[in-house]
Amino acid sequence: MVKVIAGHKGSGKTKKMIEQANEMVETAHGSIVFINKNHRLMYDLKYQIRVVCMEDFEDITNIDEYVGFIYGIISSDHDIEVIFIDGILRHKDVHIPDLGEFFERLRDISDRHELDFIVSVSADLDQLGDVIEGCELLS
Secondary structure (H helix, E strand, O other): EEEEEOOOOOOOOOHHHHHHHHHHHHHEEEEEEEOOOOOOOOOOOOOOEEEEEEEHHHHOOHHHHHHHHHHHHHHOOOOOOEEEEOOOHHHOOHHHHHHHHHHHHHHHHHHHOEEEEEEEEOHHHHHHHHHHHHOOOOO
């Protein structure tokens, strides 16, 4: 399943994701991965959560490369239960029109590998339109 947290910048999306990830550590049977743009959140997340900072992978610049990167993460750990992706629109060359295809591909990955995605998007719901169709809205 793909779950989306949407809202304008500064509306508390990242804080909500951090709280969810930290709470999941207590009950998770598999691994939790948190993908963030930079190292800023590393110490806010419990040590059991694998933190991936996209600044370390600056050559990943579009949706195709991002999806390939996610497959790499999954292939290195077959016990992943959930992947958090914070601020997808802050990554290079990722824009609102790209999100429809991105979420569709995440839903396929989710179904095939039995894991969930929780993705934050810095945009209001009216800006997103139907790109979040098929996703569960958490905000």
